[in-house]
Amino acid sequence: MPLTGARKWLNEVIFGTDTPAGKYFDVVLISTILLSVGLVLLASVESWWVRYGDIFFALEWFFTALFTVEYLARIYCARDRRSYVFSFYGVVDFLAILPSYLALIFTGATYLMVIRLLRVLRIFRVLKLVRYLSDANLLVRSLWQARRRILVFYSSVLVICIIFGSIMFIVEGPKHGFTSIPTSIYWTIVTITTVGFGDITPHTPLGQAIASMTMLIGYSIIAVPTGIVTAELAHELGREKQLARCHNCGRAGHDANAEYCKHCGYKLEDFEPVTEE
């Protein structure tokens, strides 16, 4: 059953991106989301909360009201209400307004602290932004194609971290900061990913030798995910161009390194990426 009247118009504005009104709505919505997220970030600064607590509180409810209206409007004008509510973005839209209302129920002495923590969950609003970036598909598809290899890779890294963590626990022991095997594994992950906080460091010569080995292994291992992703990405990049259509003549099937349409000679630089289902 096609939508009619106000519901159809609202659907075009809120869900659509083709009409000027729909585009304008999206820009305003993204700006509002960014502002509300910025508000949560600033409200977490102790000194600002003490001084501008009332303003933060008022703005908090202003944004909550705004997003509630938006959520209800989305449900009202959705083509299939049930599937919207249980879709990924339907759940995210709901989670974005939930915390403020939850703070009303759990009132009491610790009210302010609780609302501050719950408010943080509103960050999930940021996830909405992803919807507006269509070029992310290529990256996501590359990562998805490589999912099995990435899983194997992470399993190997974890096994290496557990073994090296245990060895370091025996060698260095609690008196040098390696208080338990889980802590040693944390140290190994910090080291093998080349983060290197320096909160825990080996002090015995043997520990430093094993740490050096861990680092050199990590150095080599860092190449593996890069290799996996690069190989998949190069493959997807070539395929995207092959499937793309020329802006001038509309025909596809170009080579991966083609610069001009082989049918009409039109420059292919800003060709339309093909969306797949």
Next chain:
Amino acid sequence: MPLTGARKWLNEVIFGTDTPAGKYFDVVLISTILLSVGLVLLASVESWWVRYGDIFFALEWFFTALFTVEYLARIYCARDRRSYVFSFYGVVDFLAILPSYLALIFTGATYLMVIRLLRVLRIFRVLKLVRYLSDANLLVRSLWQARRRILVFYSSVLVICIIFGSIMFIVEGPKHGFTSIPTSIYWTIVTITTVGFGDITPHTPLGQAIASMTMLIGYSIIAVPTGIVTAELAHELGREKQLARCHNCGRAGHDANAEYCKHCGYKLEDFEPVTEE
């Protein structure tokens, strides 16, 4: 001589992965291994050991008994007992149950501490997990193909680390933490792999200048293993697809970037990887 009766059935369950019973056994075994490894990790936390030492001790022996029975069953039903016992996994299976029994012999005052250290060796059980991941072959083959280049690369890195470590020892000296050349080499490895713990840092302007050079070299060097692995991985990826068989018509010989079988047009997405001997 083919196996018969109970031995044949046990062999299918323990070593095989084709029958439902064999699959079920593998899932239970992996879960048990993960649980026993988790136990070792938690038992190393001082405060937990003090409180739940008895439970850890009991569970420790429960898992040891379980893995002992499994090890004996594997020997009993193996097609070639000798080759199983001396195979990689045969040795790992043996090492996984050894520490607990060793702790019985070396009793005395330091009993508890010793058993804790020996217990850590049980981590090798985790290595069993690798057996269940068949996709690791591609990664291992890529690394194996590149073994000579990786060796040359590591030799060069070590030579650079020894030279820079010696220079830093002369420039900074023991009073800034560079107590000996081995320690300076440890610092150079920490720096060139971009880990950067910060437990030892240069304080003189000249030392900071040489450190900057070390980092920029490390920055460039990090590209080399990535390049090696990526080049090999891209090669292996293409070859794997070339050797793969179509699910529909069973014919192989597809191009590296093929999406559909060129013989029957069937989608190739989840093709079977070819295992090589």
Next chain:
Amino acid sequence: MPLTGARKWLNEVIFGTDTPAGKYFDVVLISTILLSVGLVLLASVESWWVRYGDIFFALEWFFTALFTVEYLARIYCARDRRSYVFSFYGVVDFLAILPSYLALIFTGATYLMVIRLLRVLRIFRVLKLVRYLSDANLLVRSLWQARRRILVFYSSVLVICIIFGSIMFIVEGPKHGFTSIPTSIYWTIVTITTVGFGDITPHTPLGQAIASMTMLIGYSIIAVPTGIVTAELAHELGREKQLARCHNCGRAGHDANAEYCKHCGYKLEDFEPVTEE
């Protein structure tokens, strides 16, 4: 209107790089720029400023006078004065001499400190150096081709950092150094880029577990920009060689992996890169 007389000669010397005089001028100019930048760097060292302040001050004005004369000469002999003044390098040339003159107007008690800060802006002179490196085009073109993908990548990284930063703020809290969400986001960026200063570190087991996850995600994510740039660079590298002309016969259209000209057999090693508009 073509330039004549002294103006034409000056134009060839200052803007041109084909005549011996033009090449000599460029070498002298680059050396002067490097010297003046080095002067700003050294003058910022407290102890040197106290001792050699007068010399720094004199050299400062010497370089300012030199670059002022150069700037006026550039305007005088430019083919199109207006377009030079508002071009990127015209603005940079102007910004390079501005700070010293501004220091004359804002005299007073804080004179010395102000001039020191303004002087730092002179660093932009270094940007002039880029003009002399023509090979940078390939790198810049590769990055430009990948601009949309890089933007998507950075957006995703920022979203991940905001979410993980918020979670760490709740888990670790102000008493472990995570004083506010912005600070936690700073920590997450430090961690996910594998920098790992160690000024803020997680102390609770849960915080360390989440930190480990952050690092492993960062480890995988580091592969994405590498994959993007490598794919684009390999594409541009092949295309550059295809467009390049043989030194011997002047013909183009060679394969990406060609070592010798396919028309005359001349070695292609140091072929001229093609500049595109």
Next chain:
Amino acid sequence: MPLTGARKWLNEVIFGTDTPAGKYFDVVLISTILLSVGLVLLASVESWWVRYGDIFFALEWFFTALFTVEYLARIYCARDRRSYVFSFYGVVDFLAILPSYLALIFTGATYLMVIRLLRVLRIFRVLKLVRYLSDANLLVRSLWQARRRILVFYSSVLVICIIFGSIMFIVEGPKHGFTSIPTSIYWTIVTITTVGFGDITPHTPLGQAIASMTMLIGYSIIAVPTGIVTAELAHELGREKQLARCHNCGRAGHDANAEYCKHCGYKLEDFEPVTEE
């Protein structure tokens, strides 16, 4: 003039690697070099020097004598003495024995310390090892092909470091550890290469924001050398195989992804790399 008698035999043993004696000599020499380098490393440890100083001193002179004999023998049996002495390895061989003799001349109170510092130069003996690894050629050739791009890349990184270093000096200032612009540049290099010692860290919100930007730029920049090296290495890898000869029929010209000789079907796995001059 061809060599004869003892000189010819010595030349084959010392410079050659084809005869059993030549191979045996190389293995012994490499082992001796590694031992003498290990000696220098251990002698730098304060406590070991105090206890075993005499043994270190004796071994030091034993190795010096050995290498002196070797150096003289090399000069005696070289095909072209002049070109050997001034070749890279001729100079390295000379530098490896020089420090011990220099220590004889500069005797006195600081004798022990001086000899220890000079001894460090003996590390250059390690460089000899490179000669024995022929597979390094591919890596070196790849890096050489990319030399111009790597130079452009390093120039850009240095310009970015100088600009960000100056900005951080203004923003954070001496009271937060950014004592001068050179120190700030050192911090920027530590940060942009993702080393992150943590000896200097930003404390103001603005400084942390700029530091975050620096890290994210460094994160992206790390992709560029990887892309350059990978592209060159993939190219060289393909070319090496193309130039390689089959072990069975001796014919070359195979495809980059060939696994078997296209002339006789022999497996190509361990083909001989072609050495180029």
